Amino acid sequence: MTNKKGFDRTESAEINEKTYNELIQVRREKLKDLKQTGVNPFGQRFEFTHRAKQLLDNYEDYEDKEVSLAGRMMAKRGHGKAGFANVQDGTAQVQIYSRLNDLGEEQYEIYKGLDIGDIVGVRGTLFKTRMGEVTVAVKELTLLAKSLRPLPEKWHGLKDVDLRYRQRYLDLIVNPEVKDTFVIRSKIVRAIRNFLVHRGFLEVETPMMHPIAGGAAARPFTTHHNALDMDLFLRIAPELYLKRLIVGGFDKVFEINRNFRNEGISTRHNPEFTMLELYQAYADYNDMMDITEGLIASVAEDVFGEANINYQGQEINLNSPWERLPMLEAVKRYSGLDFEVLTNADTAGNAVKKLGLEVEKSDGWGDILNKVFEEKVEPNLIQPTFITDYPVEISPLAKKKEDQPQLTYRFELFINGWEMANAFSELNDPLDQRERFSRQLDKRKSGDDEAHMMDEDYITALEYGMPPTGGLGIGVDRLIMLLTDSPSIRDVILFPLMRPRV
């Protein structure tokens, strides 16, 4: 502010300053004072000997020894010529005790001027107070970064969910359980990787920008490449690229990465979400059930030490084996309708209308079956359940069953009523695949903009020959919600999509 040459910047800064509220202005004044006394409010690298959690957990090892640590000041209690404060680093909070006698006039003045939120480095000896709290008696204090804005309230934390998502860094600073959730998220993803790598799967990365959005029924985001003057889609699934790799001779591959779907937002849907997909040559959907069961139970064991979990008050037992229930049987069990008798779209449609469900003219037998399933069966599938043998109309990439060609070797896994995984014996007949894509194109023409596009390049790959293959997709965010007992997908995504603030 004293720089005469920077006239414009100085002036606008001063105008801005007037609009800041008092709390921010006070901190800016302190910043100015610090600079004037020759203290750099935004310091350099600080070498510390310990992290807070180490000191708390192993107090006996460090008692009366000199330690140093760095972190953010989260609370401050003054006592005249001495004071306590809490410093929070990446591991925990530890108390520090600063006395005028130990620090000297100059440093103690700096300490007194510190605000909650400031980032400091301290060096001193470790002791326990009368009340038994592990504390660093500070000998030397270094300001590493001045904080110019007040933190949210110390006792209630930050509750406004809008602010929590938009300013996740504040959420992480003041709500410790949020940090825990994301640490667990990282552990879960690592456990998945370990599980698969140990079983010989190769992690690969396939394109996120697709000329044709395929591998799922969903509306894509569109974008544009300028140099090629080409429209592209953000991927809705990596499936077709991973199967090209199976054609190419990678027998076991997986990818954990983002998919993008241009659809509604809810507590279980974010436009970008993390998907695990894996493919294993010479395997089928039964093998995929074994892998799914093993993977989820083992991840829970790895991260929590047990496979019994509680989600929002609901006990869920992830120990294998899980029920494997053909869709036709599931529908019979929960709706009373027998689709082995209702063998065409008309009779099935009439029966379903009696249940109060709406049927479109374009719906085939399989679409109608699926509607009944979603409406009557899904909400009942709380404990892990594999629903097997999906109708061919809604499974354009799955191999038909040899004995029941209206069905496919496909399953979905349901836990807590949610679809958690989707898998099938992959369709490797290029002629059948072309036929399926054509049916999807018909659906597109009749207004279904989630139906599959024709992918000639993928069919060409199949024409070179793809071994019989089992493929599996698991919604990683939902798995994490379940395992961390989080009610909203936004609680397990660091920066969920939000409308920008005006």
Next chain:
RNA sequence: GGGCCAUUAGCUCAGUUGGCUAGAGCACCUGACUUUUAAUCAGGGUGUCCCAGGUUCGAGUCCUGGAUGGCUCACCA
């Protein structure tokens, strides 16, 4: 997109049937206090009551429209 709900100080929240100059705690400022811990004690209120209209002598409060968010339904994993 539909329905319901919310929006008041930096944060967490009160605010009655429409009625004085809009409140509390934390945070912040001044002073006291050298083992406190939601430190304490004395003093200080820092505000576009989400926005724009309207009704009224008078609106944080009632009405209309809008913004943002939450829940929920629809679509989807």
